Amino acid sequence: MSLTALLDEYSITDGIWDEMYDTRDIRHHYSKVFASLKQLELSALQEKDKLAGELFMNQGITFTVYSDNTGIERIFPFDIIPRIITGSEWDVVERGIAQRLKALNLFLKDIYSDQQIIKDKVVPASLIASCPHYNRHVFGIRVPHDIYVHISGIDLIRGEDGLFYVLEDNLRTPSGVSYMLENREVTKRIFPDLLVTNHVRRVSNYPLLLHEILLQMASTQISNPTVVLLTPGIYNSAYYEHAFLARQMGISLVEGRDLVVDNHKVYMKTTNGLKQVHVIYRRIDDDYIDPLTFRPDSALGVSGLMSAYRKGNVSIVNALGNGVADDKAVYAYVPAMIKYYLNEEPVLSNVPTYELGDQEAREHVFRNIGKMVIKRTNQSGGYGMIMGNSVPEEEWGKARAEIEKDPRSFIAQPIIKLSTSPCFIDGMFQPRHVDLRPYALYGPRGVQIVPGGLTRVALRKGSLVVNSSQGGGSKDTWVVDF
Incomplete structure (x- = not known):
């Protein structure tokens, strides 16, 4: 069967926005890609699909599915057909996420100091008091540049009206950015010409941007601060990503046992003795980061780390206590936060909650x-x-x-019917529901967002659950300019 015939059999559902098709016409920003794909034989596309799987396997790109009794660690599922977003659509997403992060950051600063938003009765005091992730241990701690959310993954969905909506905010230890980067690298291997001919914006500079922000977060004025990535270890579901990012940034990947606190300063154990650490990019939850302050049974954290944090001798990225801002009940108040702190209308709407x-x-x-x-x-x-x-x-x-x-x-x-995107499954083009997680970095120079993010795919037909931990997959996300 030809690819043209396969496209003719692609079926869309009334009331669901399809990323590729507008009724029965291919949207303009997809037309050039599928004109190129139509020149391939079906067998060639199947070979590319097979090659992509082999590349992921050889790279050891894995994710943990805890709910699957047949085996925990899996190769990360990847669909070879890119999800394409226009530059004008992306500009709205970019403005909306930057606005949202500024408001959430001001909320975190406020909620751990004056709590004016509670005094003004914009957010109920009971909502914060009952939030298990409101961290009283960090109340009053000043963080460098007053930035709490340095790294975020804001989950977006596209509704049946074609507009993007914010589904949830991930402000603690968001994961998945390594898969965004690896997806692009695999796409370069299997479709080397398509990226250039479609003027796809690049995402490969993310590790460089992240590293620059980590260096800028050093609380002391030194020319060459030491930055480390703190991981729970090899059994964590996102360990591949921890190792990948540390390698890309050229920083040390450490576990809690590799660090020690002395005189309210953090040191890394090296073969040359102790070396002071100035910035910790942590991928450990608050509760496990310091057994002297939080869970005493934690073997993942660093005893005394909070004392160094309070003294301002080490910066922790993302800041501790951010969980109060991505609580799903607090999420409902983010539009009110935007109006309260910024005196602006939200660029991106929430899902009704x-x-x-x-x-x-x-x-x-x-x-x-x-x-x-x-x-x-x-x-x-x-x-x-x-x-x-x-x-x-x-x-x-x-x-x-x-x-x-x-x-x-x-x-x-x-229940919102997420938009669908064409996927190459079992030798056919089939629509599957998708969401989008753009990754934003917030530093002294403002918010920077690499164009694209991680498109997650509900691989089971009809399913709306796209999470990798629930067996979902992903695809490369292109932001294209004409």
Whole structure:
């Protein structure tokens, strides 16, 4: 079968925005790519698909799927057909994310100092007091340049109206950027000419931009600060990424046992003795980072690290305590934060969100459960989600009882049909639901966002769950200029 025939069989669903097709016409920014692909035989495309899998396997690009009993570590699934976004669409995304991060950063500074937003009753005090990730140990600590969120992954979805919406904010230790970079490298191998002929903006400078910001975060004025990446170790689901980024930036990859605190300063153990560390890019959750302050049973962190942090002798990226800003219940107030701190209307809208701690909202959600997805406010990776249109009655009964027992820990949102994008699966072009996680870096010179990000794909037909930890995959994301 020819690729033209395969495209003719590509079926889109009414009421769902398809990234490639506008009704039955290929969108302009996809037309050049598919004109090139049509010149290939099906067997050639299958060979490229096979080559991509081999490249990922040889590189050891893996991710952990904890819910899969058949095997934990897997090769990261990759679809060879790029997701394409126009430069004008990307400009809106870029402005919206920069605006959002500025407001969230001001919120974090405020909430750990004057708490004026609570005094002005824009955000309820009870919401913050009940947030398990509000970290009282960092109250009053000043961070370099007043920047708390240096690295973020803001999850976006495209609704049926074609507009991008913010689904959630990831402000603690967002993962996946290495897969964005590796996706591009694999695309260069299998479609070397398409990137140039389509004027695709580059993403390869991300490690350089990140390294520059890490150096700028050193709290002491020295010419050559020491930066390390602190990992939980090889059993962490994103360890591949930790090693990849450390290698790309030319910094040391360390575990907690490689660091020691002496006289409120952090040192790295080396063969030449102790070497002072000025900046820690941490990929460890707050609770595990210092057993003297947080969980005493943690073997991942560094004893005494908080004392060095309070004294300003070491910078930690991202800042501790950021979890209060990406709590899914707090997410509902981000548009109000933008108006409060910046006096601006949000460029990117939130998905409508119901806090189940509110009885009226809870009753509305229960009455309309078939149209809702319920999420735990402090879960990530797609865990703990209840899809109301498919949950068995017995399971829903148990979940409802759990929600009524602790409603603050849950929010609900309408089930939005994520946009679909063409994927090459089983020798055919098939639509699959996708989201987008752009990666933003925030330093003294402002917010910088590499153009593209990680497009995650729900590989199962009809599924809306794109998370890699739930068996989803990804594809290269192109921002193209005409």
